[in-house]
Amino acid sequence: MNKSNNGQEAAKNFALRRRDFSILVAQSELFTCEVLSQLLKEQGYNVVGRAVEMEDTLQQIRVKRPQCVIIESEISGRKTFDIVKDIQKSNSQTKFILYANKPDVHTIAEAMQMGFLGFLYANDGLEELYRCFQTVSYNECYYSSGFMNLIRNYGIEVMTEKTREELGRLSTREREVLRLIACGHTSDQIADELGISYRTIINHKAHIAKKLDLEGCRQLPRYSISVKNYL
Template identity: 25%
Template sequence: MEKLRILIADDHPLFRYGIGMLLATTGDLEVVGEAATGEEAVEMAAALQPDVILMDIRMPGWNGIEATQRIARRDGKAQILILTMFKDDASVFTAMRAGARGYVLKDAEKDDLLRAIRAVGRGEAIFSPGIAARMIDYFAMTRPAAREELFPELTAREREVLYLISEGASNSDIAGRLELSGKTVANYVTNILNKLQVQDRSEAIRLARESRLGPEGFGTGESSLA
């Protein structure tokens, strides 16, 4: 039986080792490479042509979302399974828009992880149970269809920051979640207030909530967690 060839992209050596040891216990999965940064993941995906890439989100340099986007654009062969501790809606939706086929949390049971790897290798989409339930609930909610026309004066990144603001996130929360500096986030907030012609953060929140801006309204013009 032909084995699924796996590339592990994660900046923690011990975690890569643990995943490698788990996959070594199977007869149908083999690790062909390990990457510690987003750049390495993109380069090794092109060089090794793996079947499945296990991609962490938070890595030095290009993060997992940007690496996923670049790999998906360059070569559609590799199926990407996000393997992370981030379970917020913004991370899930941006990962799927970037081209990931699945999203599993690092605290998943080993059998669930192996099942997810095999499913993604077959071209299926798969999510951790809690995330799948939230996605079903999200799309079941009555809301306007996703539109790029929501706040067209904002960039995709600014719409994402506005969404997080509307969810109650502080600048420091946003900086941590999107891996940006506090100064960069402050600049985004200033730009948002100026473009929306509002006096303060509370008015921006009111506009976002009235428009029902959600993760699907970020757009696809730029990497969402870059």
């Protein structure tokens, strides 16, 4: 069976089990949230809840344990990623799809290394959304055509799994330090910008190098530049 037939068979199988694929819709605007929820229900998806605030989103994920959450990046800014981190620690079942409406380059880059499996842009059609659900249901990444155009405009390439895994080892502060290293800042400058001590920066650098399996801090500038677009 060729690749095309395999894809058609997978789509057919997924269509048959849509009711078993539970979805939570989290959008920042109530109207958008309700409309999207209704559209999915009409297509046979099992929409188990909807939310417009971060705390409600987190609570519903914990209680209902949906297999998928389609979450708008603007629902709570960067705190959206705190939701993903918190849930992934205790619940590997839930898969996250990022719906980007008015994204900035750092939000996109952070999402690409945070464990999101699906990436959609606001101008994507419903067919892109359905293909995204199908793909992430098999635990695979999906980048819509609209999202791909968006990141190309930002000069970002799709992150490799190796880079995603490496950056996923770092804390938010460590990624921030690495980003400033990539911008050519000295340790003194980083300390001033972040409002912490020089010694703390040195410790951060040592921890980053260790987590990334680098031979030492001297390799940080070269590495940071290679991943700058994802920081």
